[in-house]
Amino acid sequence: MTDHDPELIDCHSHILASVDDGPAAIDEAIEMLRIAVDDGIRLIVATPHADAQSDYGAFKRAHTRVVEAASELRIEIMLGAEILVSPSIPTLLVQGSLPTLNGSRFPLIEFDFSIAPPSVETILFDFQMAGLRPVIAHVERYAYVQRSPAIVREWPRRGAILQVNAGSLRGEFGVAAMDVAWELATSAWPVIVASDAHNRRQRSPRLRATYELVARRCGHDRAGALFESLPGAIVRNESIVGIGDPTVEPVDRGRRTNPRRWWHRVLGR
Numbered sequence: 001m002t003d004h005d006p007e008l009i010d011c012h013s014h015i016l017a018s019v020d021d022g023p024a025a026i027d028e029a030i031e032m033l034r035i036a037v038d039d040g041i042r043l044i045v046a047t048p049h050a051d052a053q054s055d056y057g058a059f060k061r062a063h064t065r066v067v068e069a070a071s072e073l074r075i076e077i078m079l080g081a082e083i084l085v086s087p088s089i090p091t092l093l094v095q096g097s098l099p100t101l102n103g104s105r106f107p108l109i110e111f112d113f114s115i116a117p118p119s120v121e122t123i124l125f126d127f128q129m130a131g132l133r134p135v136i137a138h139v140e141r142y143a144y145v146q147r148s149p150a151i152v153r154e155w156p157r158r159g160a161i162l163q164v165n166a167g168s169l170r171g172e173f174g175v176a177a178m179d180v181a182w183e184l185a186t187s188a189w190p191v192i193v194a195s196d197a198h199n200r201r202q203r204s205p206r207l208r209a210t211y212e213l214v215a216r217r218c219g220h221d222r223a224g225a226l227f228e229s230l231p232g233a234i235v236r237n238e239s240i241v242g243i244g245d246p247t248v249e250p251v252d253r254g255r256r257t258n259p260r261r262w263w264h265r266v267l268g269r
């Protein structure tokens with residue numbers, strides 16, 4: 001624990017019961033929320049996997065159920081979705097057929113893990129034209145980003161916010177994902193960190209230890225932007241201009257060619 005006690009906000013989690021590969025039953029969902037509360041998370045957005053065919057009504061019912069079951073817990077539970085991108089998604093969001101993050105102009109979207117969308121920039125332009133600013137889920141986990149991390153630099157220029165999994169910063173998704181995740185955390189780009197929790201075991205809703213790691217390297221200002229102020233502005237649908245200014249220089253190219261980077265040493269990898 002440090003003298004700064006952040007109000008952690010988790011914008012990517014699978015905590016609704018029986019709607020995707022998250023908890024199978026409401027009891028496990030509540031256990032996950034207890035873990036989040038104990039970790040210092042004060043606001044969590046439920047983001048079930050979704051696509052163009054998803055039933056928004058089923059998400060709303062599952063959200064209502066978990067909010068009621070968790071009424072004793074000190075945590076706010078909002079609704080969103082993690083939406084697999086296809087050409088019709090911007091229109092479906094504007095029509096209100098799919099959820100953004102808490103009804104904001106910021107939807108959480110994901111791409112296929114192994115195959116790059118034919119034209120990411122065209123897709124992002126379509127979102128821009130619809131008045132939306134997509135948050136791109138776990139950018140560090142895509143194989144094509146790991147091969148060529150520089151491609152993500154174009155995405156914020158098209159209005160996107162980059163989301164990194166806390167587990168990637170801890171090395172839980174492999175060295176390639178960890179390298180990209182730390183490069184983004186230490187960059188000047190609009191980045192948020194989230195748990196992408198799926199269960200109460202290995203992929204649980206915990207952020208605090210990773211916040212401390214980032215704060216040690218980047219300072220509390222940058223860590224606060226990644227875990228608190230930028231996610232908070234997103235769920236409140238506020239302007240994000242000026243949030244996320246870096247307190248350290250982005251990782252230089254020399255470090256990128258060094259197989260034993262500083263975070264490998266910190267994490268013992």
Ligand SMILES: [Fe+2]
Nearest residue numbers: 012014082196
């Ligand atoms: Fe997810």
